[in-house]
Amino acid sequence: TVKEKIDKLLNAGFIFVVENSEWVSPIVISIKKNGKLRICVDYRKLNKAKKNDHYPLPFSDHILDEVAGQEYYSFSDGYSRYNQVRIIEKDQLKTMFTTPWGT
Template structure:
């Protein structure tokens, strides 16, 4: 009980905001409509997942019959290890987020994230850079997907605005012929990764005195 009280005190003891950011701390918008996901993944309704090519050290395993409920596991596991792992995953199937709509949010009345800024920085509003029609379509579909899942919502008065980028997903190298019938190595693009350029915000963010350790440090 004593440890719980100490943890509760630490969580409630927020650092004092700097003078340049007192107006930009997150507040609870009671007027915002809570958006429920349009569809929920039911236990008896397996998600429709596109199985992509995996690196040579990984392989797909399935928690259901007929190739349903796919997961990715290491290929070099023994037969008994694979069986034990799949049995554990089957008992914890609800813990896996199969779709965006499965991700549960945190009630802002319980916990609200805020970014502490350095004192000599002010908010930056960056305009969206022009993109070609193909990338524009990718961005549009990704935003619509996040809106439908209830993970984002429109806001028109944010003091910080960062531009969107689409980064190509690398799919290895191949060789093709150019106009002069020469063999030229070319990198395959299997898709696009939706990213947001937060460099301006990162520059203004107050750095943590005690950053989280790397995973290998935790396991040593």
């Protein structure tokens, strides 16, 4: 269920309960091809309010050229891959979402 997925994210420390924030977005539930639930957050209003960064992303072949032959590489596993990189503290409240069980 959606509640179980939210509780799992809470228990893993990927999300936390917030009492008050000027930013709040609704969740949207979709069903994957395998029948499992996918929890999404509708950040369209947040996207409209944010300042656009005009930072061009490098091409992947340029990145590969830079790391080729290096001694160390970074690896992120596929489990909860969207939660692998923390959002900086000053922006965390902007990612707040609401559920029937709270925010």
